[in-house]
Amino acid sequence: MKKLFIVALLVVGMTSFAQEKEVRPERAQMGQLTPDQRNQLQLKKMTLELDLNASQQKEMSTILAEQSTKREAKMAERKANKDSAKKRLTSDELFAKKSQMLDEQIVMKERMKKILSLDQYKKWDDIKGKRHNRIKKRMAYHQNRKPTKIGDKK
Template sequence: MKKLFIAALLIVGMTSFAQEKKARPERTQMEQLTPEQRNQLQLKKMTLELDLNASQQKEMSTIIAEQSAKREARMAERKATKDSAKKLTSDELFTKKSKMLDEQIVMKERMKKILTSEQYKKWDDMKGKKHHGIKKRMIHHKDRKPAEMGDKK
Protein backbone atom coordinates (compact mmCIF):
# COMPACT_ATOMS: atom_id res chain seq x y z
CA MET A 1 0.00 0.00 0.00
CA LYS A 2 2.87 2.37 0.86
CA LYS A 3 4.55 1.68 -2.46
CA LEU A 4 1.33 2.45 -4.34
CA PHE A 5 0.92 5.70 -2.44
CA ILE A 6 4.54 6.75 -3.10
CA ALA A 7 4.21 5.87 -6.79
CA ALA A 8 1.04 7.96 -7.05
CA LEU A 9 2.78 10.92 -5.39
CA LEU A 10 5.71 10.63 -7.77
CA ILE A 11 3.45 10.51 -10.81
CA VAL A 12 1.46 13.54 -9.66
CA GLY A 13 4.65 15.43 -8.86
CA MET A 14 6.28 14.71 -12.20
CA THR A 15 3.20 15.65 -14.22
CA SER A 16 2.80 18.94 -12.38
CA PHE A 17 6.41 19.90 -13.19
CA ALA A 18 6.11 18.73 -16.78
CA GLN A 19 3.27 21.11 -17.63
CA GLU A 20 4.09 23.99 -19.91
CA LYS A 21 4.26 27.52 -18.62
CA LYS A 22 1.70 29.75 -20.24
CA ALA A 23 2.85 33.11 -21.55
CA ARG A 24 1.20 36.12 -20.03
CA PRO A 25 -1.87 36.74 -22.17
CA GLU A 26 -1.57 40.53 -22.11
CA ARG A 27 1.97 40.34 -23.49
CA THR A 28 0.96 38.19 -26.46
CA GLN A 29 -1.99 40.46 -27.15
CA MET A 30 0.27 43.54 -27.09
CA GLU A 31 2.65 41.90 -29.57
CA GLN A 32 -0.25 41.48 -32.00
CA LEU A 33 -0.94 45.23 -32.01
CA THR A 34 0.70 47.60 -34.44
CA PRO A 35 3.10 50.22 -33.03
CA GLU A 36 0.53 52.94 -33.72
CA GLN A 37 -2.13 51.05 -31.78
CA ARG A 38 0.24 50.52 -28.84
CA ASN A 39 1.10 54.24 -28.90
CA GLN A 40 -2.57 55.20 -28.87
CA LEU A 41 -3.31 52.87 -25.97
CA GLN A 42 -0.39 54.27 -24.00
CA LEU A 43 -1.57 57.83 -24.70
CA LYS A 44 -5.11 57.02 -23.58
CA LYS A 45 -3.80 55.40 -20.40
CA MET A 46 -1.70 58.48 -19.62
CA THR A 47 -4.68 60.72 -20.40
CA LEU A 48 -6.80 58.83 -17.88
CA GLU A 49 -4.13 58.72 -15.19
CA LEU A 50 -2.85 62.30 -15.57
CA ASP A 51 -6.02 64.01 -16.84
CA LEU A 52 -4.28 65.50 -19.90
CA ASN A 53 -5.91 68.23 -21.97
CA ALA A 54 -5.99 68.26 -25.79
CA SER A 55 -2.73 70.16 -26.31
CA GLN A 56 -0.93 67.94 -23.78
CA GLN A 57 -2.28 64.85 -25.55
CA LYS A 58 -0.94 66.10 -28.87
CA GLU A 59 2.53 66.72 -27.45
CA MET A 60 2.53 63.42 -25.58
CA SER A 61 1.58 61.50 -28.73
CA THR A 62 4.71 62.80 -30.48
CA ILE A 63 6.88 61.92 -27.47
CA ILE A 64 5.38 58.43 -27.25
CA ALA A 65 5.94 57.87 -30.98
CA GLU A 66 9.58 58.97 -30.66
CA GLN A 67 10.14 56.72 -27.66
CA SER A 68 8.55 53.79 -29.44
CA ALA A 69 10.82 54.25 -32.47
CA LYS A 70 13.91 54.49 -30.23
CA ARG A 71 12.83 51.39 -28.30
CA GLU A 72 12.38 49.38 -31.51
CA ALA A 73 15.82 50.48 -32.73
CA ARG A 74 17.44 49.51 -29.40
CA MET A 75 15.71 46.13 -29.47
CA ALA A 76 16.95 45.47 -33.01
CA GLU A 77 20.48 46.53 -32.01
CA ARG A 78 20.38 44.33 -28.90
CA LYS A 79 19.17 41.39 -30.98
CA ALA A 80 22.01 41.89 -33.47
CA THR A 81 24.67 42.07 -30.74
CA LYS A 82 23.15 39.07 -28.97
CA ASP A 83 23.47 36.99 -32.12
CA SER A 84 27.13 37.95 -32.57
CA ALA A 85 27.85 37.08 -28.91
CA LYS A 86 30.21 40.07 -28.64
CA LYS A 87 30.75 41.47 -25.15
CA LEU A 88 30.84 45.23 -24.72
CA THR A 89 34.04 46.82 -23.49
CA SER A 90 33.92 49.03 -20.43
CA ASP A 91 34.16 52.18 -22.59
CA GLU A 92 31.29 51.04 -24.82
CA LEU A 93 29.19 50.17 -21.79
CA PHE A 94 29.93 53.56 -20.22
CA THR A 95 28.95 55.39 -23.43
CA LYS A 96 25.77 53.38 -23.75
CA LYS A 97 24.69 54.02 -20.15
CA SER A 98 25.67 57.68 -20.36
CA LYS A 99 23.58 58.10 -23.50
CA MET A 100 20.62 56.41 -21.82
CA LEU A 101 20.87 58.71 -18.79
CA ASP A 102 21.13 61.78 -21.06
CA GLU A 103 17.94 60.69 -22.82
CA GLN A 104 16.20 60.30 -19.46
CA ILE A 105 17.26 63.81 -18.42
CA VAL A 106 15.93 65.26 -21.68
CA MET A 107 12.68 63.32 -21.23
CA LYS A 108 12.21 64.71 -17.72
CA GLU A 109 12.75 68.26 -18.97
CA ARG A 110 10.24 67.76 -21.78
CA MET A 111 7.69 66.34 -19.34
CA LYS A 112 8.19 69.31 -16.98
CA LYS A 113 7.38 71.65 -19.86
CA ILE A 114 4.26 69.76 -20.92
CA LEU A 115 2.69 68.75 -17.61
CA THR A 116 1.49 70.85 -14.69
CA SER A 117 3.32 70.43 -11.39
CA GLU A 118 0.66 68.05 -10.00
CA GLN A 119 0.62 66.00 -13.20
CA TYR A 120 4.42 65.88 -13.24
CA LYS A 121 4.56 64.66 -9.64
CA LYS A 122 2.00 61.95 -10.43
CA TRP A 123 3.89 60.95 -13.60
CA ASP A 124 7.16 60.73 -11.66
CA ASP A 125 5.52 58.53 -9.00
CA MET A 126 4.04 56.26 -11.69
CA LYS A 127 7.42 55.99 -13.39
CA GLY A 128 9.11 55.10 -10.09
CA LYS A 129 6.58 52.38 -9.31
CA LYS A 130 6.90 50.94 -12.82
CA HIS A 131 10.71 50.97 -12.59
CA HIS A 132 10.60 49.29 -9.19
CA GLY A 133 8.31 46.54 -10.52
CA ILE A 134 10.51 45.90 -13.55
CA LYS A 135 13.64 45.80 -11.42
CA LYS A 136 11.99 43.39 -8.99
CA ARG A 137 10.92 41.05 -11.82
CA MET A 138 14.38 41.13 -13.36
CA ILE A 139 16.05 40.18 -10.08
CA HIS A 140 13.47 37.49 -9.47
CA HIS A 141 13.98 36.11 -12.98
CA LYS A 142 17.77 36.23 -12.74
CA ASP A 143 18.16 34.56 -9.34
CA ARG A 144 15.13 32.27 -9.56
CA LYS A 145 14.11 33.35 -6.06
CA PRO A 146 11.95 36.14 -4.66
CA ALA A 147 13.58 39.54 -4.82
CA GLU A 148 14.55 41.43 -1.70
CA MET A 149 14.49 45.09 -2.56
CA GLY A 150 15.44 47.66 0.07
CA ASP A 151 14.99 50.84 -1.92
CA LYS A 152 11.83 52.06 -3.60
CA LYS A 153 13.44 53.18 -6.87
Protein backbone atom coordinates in the same frame (compact mmCIF):
# COMPACT_ATOMS: atom_id res chain seq x y z
CA MET B 1 1.39 -0.04 0.07
CA LYS B 2 4.19 2.42 0.74
CA LYS B 3 5.58 2.00 -2.81
CA LEU B 4 2.13 2.47 -4.32
CA PHE B 5 1.73 5.75 -2.40
CA ILE B 6 5.13 7.02 -3.62
CA VAL B 7 4.31 6.09 -7.23
CA ALA B 8 0.95 7.89 -6.96
CA LEU B 9 2.68 11.04 -5.66
CA LEU B 10 5.19 10.90 -8.49
CA VAL B 11 2.46 10.54 -11.12
CA VAL B 12 0.49 13.47 -9.69
CA GLY B 13 3.63 15.59 -9.47
CA MET B 14 4.70 14.82 -13.03
CA THR B 15 1.29 15.57 -14.52
CA SER B 16 1.10 18.91 -12.77
CA PHE B 17 4.48 19.93 -14.24
CA ALA B 18 3.58 18.63 -17.69
CA GLN B 19 0.69 21.05 -18.09
CA GLU B 20 1.25 24.11 -20.23
CA LYS B 21 1.84 27.43 -18.56
CA GLU B 22 -0.76 30.07 -19.21
CA VAL B 23 0.64 33.00 -21.14
CA ARG B 24 -0.55 36.41 -20.03
CA PRO B 25 -3.17 37.47 -22.55
CA GLU B 26 -2.12 41.13 -22.41
CA ARG B 27 1.44 40.36 -23.47
CA ALA B 28 0.38 38.02 -26.25
CA GLN B 29 -2.04 40.59 -27.62
CA MET B 30 0.46 43.46 -27.30
CA GLY B 31 2.84 41.59 -29.59
CA GLN B 32 0.15 41.47 -32.28
CA LEU B 33 -0.54 45.21 -32.21
CA THR B 34 1.10 47.66 -34.57
CA PRO B 35 3.40 50.31 -33.08
CA ASP B 36 0.75 52.96 -33.79
CA GLN B 37 -1.90 50.98 -31.90
CA ARG B 38 0.44 50.48 -28.94
CA ASN B 39 1.17 54.22 -28.88
CA GLN B 40 -2.55 55.03 -28.88
CA LEU B 41 -3.23 52.62 -26.03
CA GLN B 42 -0.32 54.02 -24.03
CA LEU B 43 -1.55 57.57 -24.64
CA LYS B 44 -5.06 56.67 -23.48
CA LYS B 45 -3.66 55.02 -20.37
CA MET B 46 -1.60 58.12 -19.57
CA THR B 47 -4.65 60.31 -20.21
CA LEU B 48 -6.64 58.31 -17.67
CA GLU B 49 -3.85 58.26 -15.08
CA LEU B 50 -2.75 61.89 -15.43
CA ASP B 51 -5.94 63.55 -16.70
CA LEU B 52 -4.26 65.08 -19.77
CA ASN B 53 -5.97 67.80 -21.80
CA ALA B 54 -6.09 67.86 -25.63
CA SER B 55 -2.87 69.84 -26.15
CA GLN B 56 -0.99 67.64 -23.69
CA GLN B 57 -2.30 64.54 -25.47
CA LYS B 58 -1.05 65.87 -28.80
CA GLU B 59 2.44 66.55 -27.43
CA MET B 60 2.55 63.20 -25.63
CA SER B 61 1.58 61.36 -28.82
CA THR B 62 4.61 62.82 -30.61
CA ILE B 63 6.88 61.86 -27.70
CA LEU B 64 5.47 58.32 -27.61
CA ALA B 65 5.96 57.97 -31.37
CA GLU B 66 9.59 59.08 -31.07
CA GLN B 67 10.22 56.67 -28.22
CA SER B 68 8.60 53.85 -30.15
CA THR B 69 10.83 54.37 -33.20
CA LYS B 70 13.94 54.55 -30.98
CA ARG B 71 12.88 51.39 -29.16
CA GLU B 72 12.29 49.51 -32.43
CA ALA B 73 15.70 50.60 -33.74
CA LYS B 74 17.44 49.49 -30.53
CA MET B 75 15.65 46.13 -30.61
CA ALA B 76 16.72 45.57 -34.22
CA GLU B 77 20.30 46.50 -33.30
CA ARG B 78 20.23 44.12 -30.33
CA LYS B 79 18.94 41.28 -32.52
CA ALA B 80 21.69 41.93 -35.07
CA ASN B 81 24.33 41.95 -32.33
CA LYS B 82 22.87 38.83 -30.76
CA ASP B 83 23.33 36.88 -33.96
CA SER B 84 26.94 37.97 -34.30
CA ALA B 85 29.63 36.71 -31.97
CA LYS B 86 28.83 37.35 -28.34
CA LYS B 87 31.30 39.81 -26.93
CA ARG B 88 31.48 41.70 -23.70
CA LEU B 89 31.51 45.45 -23.87
CA THR B 90 34.67 47.23 -22.84
CA SER B 91 34.45 49.60 -19.91
CA ASP B 92 34.53 52.62 -22.24
CA GLU B 93 31.71 51.23 -24.41
CA LEU B 94 29.64 50.39 -21.34
CA PHE B 95 30.23 53.87 -19.91
CA ALA B 96 29.22 55.51 -23.21
CA LYS B 97 26.06 53.39 -23.46
CA LYS B 98 24.97 54.11 -19.89
CA SER B 99 25.82 57.79 -20.23
CA GLN B 100 23.71 58.04 -23.38
CA MET B 101 20.80 56.28 -21.66
CA LEU B 102 20.96 58.66 -18.68
CA ASP B 103 21.15 61.68 -21.01
CA GLU B 104 18.00 60.48 -22.77
CA GLN B 105 16.25 60.09 -19.41
CA ILE B 106 17.23 63.63 -18.40
CA VAL B 107 15.89 65.02 -21.68
CA MET B 108 12.65 63.05 -21.21
CA LYS B 109 12.18 64.43 -17.69
CA GLU B 110 12.69 67.98 -18.93
CA ARG B 111 10.19 67.47 -21.74
CA MET B 112 7.66 66.02 -19.30
CA LYS B 113 8.12 68.99 -16.94
CA LYS B 114 7.30 71.34 -19.81
CA ILE B 115 4.19 69.42 -20.87
CA LEU B 116 2.66 68.40 -17.54
CA SER B 117 1.45 70.52 -14.67
CA LEU B 118 3.20 70.19 -11.31
CA ASP B 119 0.62 67.72 -9.90
CA GLN B 120 0.61 65.68 -13.10
CA TYR B 121 4.39 65.57 -13.13
CA LYS B 122 4.55 64.36 -9.52
CA LYS B 123 2.02 61.63 -10.29
CA TRP B 124 3.91 60.61 -13.48
CA ASP B 125 7.19 60.47 -11.56
CA ASP B 126 5.59 58.36 -8.83
CA ILE B 127 4.14 55.91 -11.36
CA LYS B 128 7.48 55.71 -13.15
CA GLY B 129 9.27 55.03 -9.84
CA LYS B 130 6.86 52.25 -8.89
CA ARG B 131 7.22 50.64 -12.32
CA HIS B 132 11.02 50.83 -12.03
CA ASN B 133 10.93 49.12 -8.64
CA ARG B 134 8.70 46.33 -9.96
CA ILE B 135 11.09 45.71 -12.86
CA LYS B 136 14.06 45.81 -10.51
CA LYS B 137 12.46 43.22 -8.22
CA ARG B 138 11.62 40.97 -11.16
CA MET B 139 15.15 41.18 -12.54
CA ALA B 140 16.66 40.48 -9.12
CA TYR B 141 14.35 37.49 -8.68
CA HIS B 142 15.31 35.99 -12.04
CA GLN B 143 19.01 36.60 -11.53
CA ASN B 144 19.15 35.20 -7.99
CA ARG B 145 16.32 32.68 -8.33
CA LYS B 146 14.97 33.79 -4.98
CA PRO B 147 12.72 36.62 -3.82
CA THR B 148 14.43 39.79 -2.77
CA LYS B 149 13.35 42.59 -0.50
CA ILE B 150 13.64 45.98 -2.13
CA GLY B 151 12.20 48.99 -0.36
CA ASP B 152 9.96 51.61 -1.95
CA LYS B 153 12.83 53.82 -2.99
CA LYS B 154 12.78 56.07 -6.00
